[in-house]
Amino acid sequence: MLVSGRExxxxxxxxxxxxxxxxxNNMEILQAIVEAAEEERSPVIIQASQGALKxxxxxxxxxxxxxxxxxxxxxxxxxxxxxxSFSQVVQCIRHGFTAVMIDGSxxxxxxxxxxxxxxxxxxxxNNVSVEAELGKIGGVEDxxxxxxxxxxxxxxxxxxxxxxxxxxxxxxxxxGTAHGLYxxxxxxxxERLREIREKTDVPLVLHGASGVPDHAIAIARQYVxxxxxxTELRVAFSKAIxxxxxxxxxxxxxxRVLGPAKAAMKEVARAKMRLFGSAxxx
Numbered sequence: 001m002l003v004s005g006r007e008x009x010x011x012x013x014x015x016x017x018x019x020x021x022x023x024x025n026n027m028e029i030l031q032a033i034v035e036a037a038e039e040e041r042s043p044v045i046i047q048a049s050q051g052a053l054k055x056x057x058x059x060x061x062x063x064x065x066x067x068x069x070x071x072x073x074x075x076x077x078x079x080x081x082x083x084x085s086f087s088q089v090v091q092c093i094r095h096g097f098t099a100v101m102i103d104g105s106x107x108x109x110x111x112x113x114x115x116x117x118x119x120x121x122x123x124x125x126n127n128v129s130v131e132a133e134l135g136k137i138g139g140v141e142d143x144x145x146x147x148x149x150x151x152x153x154x155x156x157x158x159x160x161x162x163x164x165x166x167x168x169x170x171x172x173x174x175x176g177t178a179h180g181l182y183x184x185x186x187x188x189x190x191e192r193l194r195e196i197r198e199k200t201d202v203p204l205v206l207h208g209a210s211g212v213p214d215h216a217i218a219i220a221r222q223y224v225x226x227x228x229x230x231t232e233l234r235v236a237f238s239k240a241i242x243x244x245x246x247x248x249x250x251x252x253x254x255x256r257v258l259g260p261a262k263a264a265m266k267e268v269a270r271a272k273m274r275l276f277g278s279a280x281x282x
Contacts, residue, residue: 002069005077005099005129006169008043009203012225017277018206021045021079022269023230025052027064028262029237034068034076036269040279045099045226047079062095074282079131081228089119093128101131101172109158116166124167131205131226134162135174153192160199170203170226177208188216197223210235214275221276229272233265240264 012019024030024046037044046068048061056064062078069076079099080092089100102119104112116132123130135154154173163171173196176188186208197204203225209217210231221227240261244251251257273279 001072001075002066002096002098003075003077004127005045005079005131006127008045008075008077009129009170009225011043011281012278013203015281016222017281018221018224018227019043019045019278020269020272020276021047021081021205021226021228022233022272023047023049023052023081023228024061024065025055028258029233029265030064030068032233032262032265033269034072036266036273037074037076037282038072039266040270040273041074041282042273042278042280043075043077043282044273044278045077045079047081047099047101047228049081049230050084058091058095062092062097066096077129083119086115086118090122093123093126097128099129099131099169101133101170103133105133105135105172105174109162113162113165116162116168120167129169130166131170131172132162132166132168133172133174133207134159153189154196156192156195156199159196163200163202168202170205171200172205172207175206177206177212186212186216188212188220190219193220193223217275227272227276229269232268232272236264236268237261 008019022033024033030046033044033046046065052061065078077098079101080089080097081101082103083089083101089102092100100123102116104115120130135152153175159171159173175193176186204223205226206220206224207228209227210229241257244257244260
């Protein structure tokens with residue numbers, strides 16, 4: 001069932017667990033995510049990045065997600081990931097997205113607040129939740145690039161003011177994670193995370209969680225309500241296809257190639273749902 005992101009995130013915050021937000025780009029990825037949620041009885045957030053919207057088109061993304069959610073028996077939210085403009089947010093709301101992220105993290109503090117407030121004004125009357133970002137998360141997310149030098153951690157006092165003034169439903173914070181593949185083990189600032197949680201009432205979001213060790217996620221999930229996963233799905237997808245074609249070099253049926261990839265992604269998603277504590281919470 002397709003529900004507002006707010007419903008899923010508030011339940012997660014109140015319940016002391018995190019919900020996985022998994023990026024989709026095609027039908028097989030979507031099916032893997034939703035099937036994993038069904039098997040684990042977990043709420044789930046499906047999200048579309050800038051790259052996904054350019055690749056598949058907003059109509060296809062929204063249509064696929066709507067069908068998957070209607071068939072599902074667990075709560076499903078459809079989220080715009082790293083929205084770049086007010087007009088794009090409005091377009092996604094019109095196409096049935098139940099959550100949107102407006103990324104003003106590169107803007108000055110006051111300008112970031114202003115764009116989030118503008119989005120909240122149109123989203124909330126439509127029962128659409130709004131995620132914002134404060135601080136810059138390093139790495140690459142499709143067309144969005146933040147270098148290590150530009151990446152700055154979220155200030156707890158600013159986070160409290162930001163959440164209060166914007167009335168956002170979720171706040172993505174920077175505590176040491178990055179988009180894409182890590183060169184080494186990421187070092188997360190858990191003290192900063194705890195302080196942000198103590199000073200804000202809004203559900204917190206951890207971006208760039210692919211590749212973060214399980215022991216670190218186990219700590220982070222005590223404080224965050226949404227954890228984004230994309231790269232690990234891509235890795236599982238690509239590896240399964242390469243392995244299948246090595247064993248079957250003459251294979252020409254895309255269903256036989258994509259089938260193992262879908263199965264591999266589903267196992268990654270299932271493991272994340274158990275790790276995040278959302279399994280059994282639907």
